[in-house]
Amino acid sequence: MLKTFRIGGVHPKENKMSASAPIEVMEHPKRAVVPVSQHLGVPATALVKKGDFVKTGQMIAKGEAFISANVHSPFTGKVFRVEETLDSTGFRRMAIIIDVEPDNWMEGIDLSSDLKREIDLSPEEIVKKIHESGIVGMGGATFPTHVKYMVPEGKKVEYLIINGVECEPYLTSDHRLMLEKGEEMMIGIAILMKGLKVNKCIIGVENNKPDAIAHLKDIASKYQGISVEALKVQYPQGGEKQLIDAVLRRQVPAGKLPLDVGCVVNNVGTCFAVYEAVQKNKPLIERIVTVTGKPVKKPSNFMVRIGTPVDMLLAKAEADVEASGKIINGGPMMGKALVTTDVPVTKGTSGILLMAKAESNRNEEQNCIRCSKCTTVCPQGLEPHLLKILGKRMDAEACEVERIMDCIECGSCVYTCPAQIPLLDYIRIGKAKTGAMIRNRSRK
Amino acid sequence: MSLLVVSGSPHVHGDLSTKKIMWGVVYAMIPALLVSFYFFGMGAVKVVLVSVVASLFFEWVITKYLLKQKPQISDGSALITGILLAFNVPSNLPVWIIIMGALVAIGIGKMSFGGLGKNPFNPALVGRVFLLISFPVQMTSWPTPIPMFKAPMLDAITGPTPLGVVKEGLRNGESMETVMSQVPDYVNLLLGNNAGSLGEVSALALLLGGLYMLFRKIITWHIPFSYLATVLIFSGILWLVDPNAYVNPLFHLVTGGMMLGIFFMATDMVTSPMTPVGQIIFGVGVGLLTIIIRVWAAYPEGVSFAILIMNAAVPLLNKIKPKRFGEIVKA
Amino acid sequence: MDSGIITALITLSAIGAVAAVVLYFIAQKFKVIEDPRIDDVTDALPGANCGGCGYAGCRAFAEAMVKEGTMEGFFCPVGGNDLMKSLSPLLGVEAVEKKPQIAVLRCNGSVKNSPAKYSYDGPNNCTFTHTLSSGEGGCMYGCLGGGECVDACDFDAMYMDPETGLPVVKDNCVACNACVLACPRDLLELRNRGPKDKRIFVACMNQEKGGPAKKNCSVACIGCAACFKVCPHDAITMNNNLAYIDYEKCTLCRKCVEVCPTDAIHEINFKPRPPKAEVPKKEPVKKAVVVEEGAAPAPKPAKAPRTESVEVAVEKPKAASEASDKKEENSSENQNNNQ
Known part of the structure; x- marks a missing residue:
């Protein structure tokens, strides 16, 4: 019997159409929109103003509050404007708009693709680096990661749990990441374990990704204390509390945090971002986005710089926007319907899902039959x-x-x-x- | 470009629909329906047809002209009420009585509370109990079954149900052995070759339907299991105490409306509790009441009354909360 | 006479007498001394329990007022000044007069002025659509048209206009503040009714810059500050690209209405202007006919339903009690559904 969480759950049709599409690197747009609030919590304060020249990787907005995150420029270019712009939440919020020029990277960023295994930094430095690099939860909730690593006095962390579940139907960005960037991700996990001062880590992966499980198990055998757990396919296993229940049989009490049962949960995407930040000195400026759905001719996974308009992704995946009635930022279960496609990719955009016209509208609401x-x-x-x-x-x-x-x-x-x-x-x-x-x- | 649709998540929906559930129940009733046609012939066909048509008609009329809503008769809930009502009456019941039953079932039992999903009592049982109390003679003269679709439509020979035989016999001071020799054997009770309301005679056909519903996950095991277990245990204790005064538990199980009640009426979603614990208590309650009525009360059969009484307790049972996440201490 | 009856009579009388004595002593012992004025004041209040005074109900209001021994800071918007004056002899203190107020909707983003940017599918509820996105019209400050304010109104003083998709406040509004609290976007405001119900206000809450605001809605306040400059009484303030007219300072000169380039400033119950752009000097209004604002130049079709109707509330307390009855009915209905 495979493990899963113990209360409730459903099993929607998986529809992972883009599971076999390798990650492609997305071209740069002409103009990028970088919202200052791409995370849960207080929006960051913009550090640049109209007309400033920014380099790729330069910090352009600083998260000053406790729960906030820095934002770095994903492109090189001139700041066109700093103003309120419609983003994927459906609201107009402050964003930095950049006229993109060819990349001119900030100094100190390692652009080579060589694996760097040795972890030089101390735990405190690791957390500081995560904070500086503006890393947030990449699963979609976008909770600033460094906050999770500021363990209060008296709390003991036993496990680091890595979320490779990807329980949302359609989405495959985490799946592709585990397959193609498994090594980097695993180093990221080792970094996080060091940062958290724990020696046990469990990676939870749903059993509909056997290739990823096999691949990760293979890599994990080289590391101490990292194990891969295949889980029964059940939604919402990717929920933090559900995942802890599934792998550890511990339930986080209402109103409490995973820390209270001795766990910290991170997404696989976050681990990759941590690797890039700590080992390569590269802040969080790009992520993997799945573009999928029935009206999409080429369901794909793209490596996209933050701030790229969704329109561009749809065009590259040959999506038929005319035939779709609903465009969702995220998965079909928890994603948010977009008002327009003219919005930028942010740190939390795990996928863009297009629904055909026929499946866009809700069915007619009927009387509750108390079926429970x-x-x-x-x-x-x-x-x-x-x-x-x-x-x-x-x-x-x-x-x-x-x-x-x-x-x-x-x-x-x-x-x-x-x-x-x-x-x-x-x-x-x-x-x-x-x-x-x-x-x-x-x-x- | 036409406007994009925006709505709250989730954006996909499962296959389940009210219609599918209701039709699932209808499919589950087919074996019992066929058995009733087999033993009661055209009489059964007539009763079922009249009951179904009348139920659908009243549902349509009341939603359209009294509630002024769009009629939803295709959802199958009125169809279920119609078939269940027919299952609960003798096959020689006059047409006008059936129509009255359907009117009470749909009009009073269901629509007066606001329609589908809002009725506290199982509508078919409301109709049945109304008929039983208003027309006791017609409702308790059960035609004896004649296999092979040969039963005549009119002037059938009538006789008491096995439960009636037992109750009457024991009341007259006959010994258990003599009483039991007057009723059909278990094979006939299982197959349905005994007098009774048209849908309840064959325990086997009903069991088949019940298992189908369990398999399709239309019903959960909680109510049928707790109901069945309570009946077996409670009547078993009585039987062990005095086998000469109380009938054996198996007999209770295969006679009367027990199987119909267990799988089709107690499990009605609308009128049963919503949490597993509540459902188990509900099943236990129905089981106890059924046996109490069967053994000590004036009526030989107690399933409908037991279910209706427990229906009234459902709002109370719904106060029982399911186990919340985080309440389980770490294992 | 039957002795049984006599026995019964005697026993029952005896029980009655004993009970009476016991009750008397208990009543004496546990007597609650209460200011009789609380009851008097409660009786005089409308009994709508609307909460417009800021207290849980009429009795709580009366208790607080009697306890404080002053009428300062206490005002029943339903009864108005007349009621407060009638209460003043009961309490022996001077009533504080307050200008009658009415709720106004500070948004004109009707279906025509602010066409839908997407099609919403779901429950029509302001609180929910407010969290979901900026609203069909695209304005994140504008009215969502879910009618939560109308539901909150206990006095039947509001209704949703199906044509504009906006709520309309009728003249029988008692300024109880319920709608103001209900609106998740804070679009409703209590403003002085003004002389002969004439009032001027900015019908927009959009704090964006002119461009984006105008993009979503043709009648948005674009923050041009023209009204601010023209106002001779310093009644207009500019904040976050949005003009606000202080109703205490405003003298209803209507200069701001003329200069507003987007017709975002509304004038209610004024006489229509003559076609020439001359400012009529404080002309006495002949009749309390409800009049359309900004009639002659550039007539905006969607503005028509914004007219405030002349339904003057004659029987306010009755309407109030009816409304509360209705509410009770609804809640009991809901309870049934809950089962």
């Missing part, structure tokens, strides 16, 4: 049908009692609901109201 399938599949053990009613009623107190804030918005309930009710939309209303209530309370 939503309760069965909820990985957090909540009752979505109840939360939906309370959320629709905006009854924040009752929502809090039913632990609405535990919801991880994985969408399993909506995926399963036979009555096609958009449960999660209503739950989000309840979460917004409950969150506001809790914030007000703590302010008093």
Whole structure:
């Protein structure tokens, strides 16, 4: 029996069309839009202004708050403007717009493709380097990575858990990364282990990627303390808490962090970024993006510089935008529908998914038949049908009692609901109201 | 370019739909339906047809003209109510009584609460109990089965159900042996060759349907299993205490509406609890009540009453919360 | 007479007497001394329990007011100045007068002025669409058209205009503040009703620069500050590319309305201007006819439904109690659904 998490879960059709497409390097755009807020937390403060000349790899925005991340210029060129621009969130937010010129790298960045295995830095230096390089969680949540490595006094970390699950259907960027950059990634893991001062690491990979599992196991045999765990295919296994439950049989209590059960979880993409930052001195300025979906002729995986417009990716993958009714930033389960394709790739863009017109609209909402399938599949053990009613009623107190804030918005309930009710939309209303209530309370 | 669609995640949906679930239940009822045609002939066909057509008609009329909504009869829920109602009545029931039953089942049992998903009681059982109380004579004169589709439509010979025979016999002070010699043997009880409401006679056909639903994951094991186990254990204890006063548990299981209740009526999604623990308590409750009614109450059969009573307890059982993530202590 | 009846009479009377004595002593012991004025004030209040005063309900308001012994800082927007004056003898303190107010929507991003940039599919709820993206019109400050303010209104003083997709505040608004709190984008504001219900306000909350603002919405405030420069009374302030008119300072001279290049400043209940661009000097309005703003030059089709209707609330308390009844019904209905 393969391991998986113990409560709920669904198994959507995998549709990993781009799994066999090797990573291609994307061309540079003419003009790049680099938002200063590509991470969870406080937006970074822009360090450059209109007319400034920036080099590739130069820090252009500084994350000053505790939960924030630096932003580096992915291109060389002149800053065209620093203004509010529509990004993938659907909101206009501050961004640095650069007129791209041929690359002129910052000094000290190692551009060779040689593997560098020796880790010279001390744990403190490693965390500092991660902080400086603006590395965030590459799985999509974009939580600043260095914050996870600032372990508070009294907390003991036993395990580093690496998330190679990629439980979202369609997406293959992590899969390709594990296959093609496995060695670099593994060094990244070793760096993170040193930074965290742990000697045990588990890489969780879902069993629908046997080639990646075999490849990683092969590499991991050369390292001490790193093991690869094949997991049963189950969504949302990539959720931090679910992954810990799956590999370690430990459940993070509500409102607590993985640190409380002695774990730190990182995505495989983050490990690669850490390798680049620590060993090659290269900040986070590019990532792998999957472009896939039925209207895409050539489902592909691209190595893309941050700030490249999504339009360019779609053109290169020969996507038929006319035939698609919905374009999603991320996977189909938790991704966000884009308002327009004229938005830049950011640190959290793991994929661009195009949905054909026929599958774009929601089905008609029917009466709840109280089948309780939503309760069965909820990985957090909540009752979505109840939360939906309370959320629709905006009854924040009752929502809090039913632990609405535990919801991880994985969408399993909506995926399963036979009555096609958009449960999660209503739950989000309840979460917004409950969150506001809790914030007000703590302010008093 | 036409406008892009924007909505909250998730953007994909599973194959499951209300329609699929409902039709799954209908498919599961086919074996029992065929058995009823086999033993009760055209009478059964007539009852089923009338009941189904009347249920669909009332559902359509009420949604369209009273609730002023778009009728959704194709979702199959009214079809299920119609077939279940037919399953719960004798095959020689006059047409007008069936139509009244359908009206009560759909109109009072379901639509008065707001339609699909909002009724606290199983509509088919509401209809059945209404008929049982209003027309006790017609509802308790069961035609004896004649195999091979040869049963006549009218003037069938009627007789009591095995459960009725036992109850009456024991009440008159006959010994268990004499009573049991008057009822069909287990093979006939399993296959359906005994008097009774048209859908409940064949335990085997119903079991087949139930297993199909379990296989298709339309129902979960919680209610059928806990119901079945409770019936077996409770009646088994009684039987062990005094085999001469109480019937053996297997007999309880294969007679009357037990199998129909276990797989088709207690498991009705709308009227059963929503958490596994609640479902198990529900099943245990129905099981206990069924045997209590069968053994000590005035009626020989207690499945419908037991389920209706436990239906009323469902809102309470829904207060039981599922196990939340993080509540399990690390293993 | 039957002795049984007599026995019964005697026993029951005895029990009654004992119970009465016990109850009397208990009542004495646990007596709560309460200021009788609280009840008096509560009775005088409208009883809508709308929360517009900032307290949980009418009784809580009365308790607080009696406890403080002053009427300063206390105001029932539903009853208005008349009610507060009538309360002043009850409390023996002077009532503080307040100008009557009304809620206004500071957005004119109707379907026509701000056409949809994408098609939204999901529940029509402001709180949710606000978190999802900037809204169909593309303006991240504008009205989302989910009608949460209308739902929050206990006085039937708002409705959604299906043509514009925007809420409309009717004249029977009591300024209870419920809609202001309900709007996730803070688009509603309580403003003084002004003399003869005339008022001027900036119907936009967009803080973006002119270009992007105008791109999404043809009637957005582009932050040009023309009104700021023209205002003779310093009533207009500019903040984050957005003009704001202070209703206490505004004298309703309408100069700002003329200079606004995008018609973002609305004037309500003014007499239509003569076609020539002359500023009429404080002309007395003949009749309280509801009048369209900025009528003659450049008529904006979508502005028509923005007219505020003349439904003057005569029976405010009645409407209020009806509304609260309705709310109760709804909540009990919801409870049923919950089962």
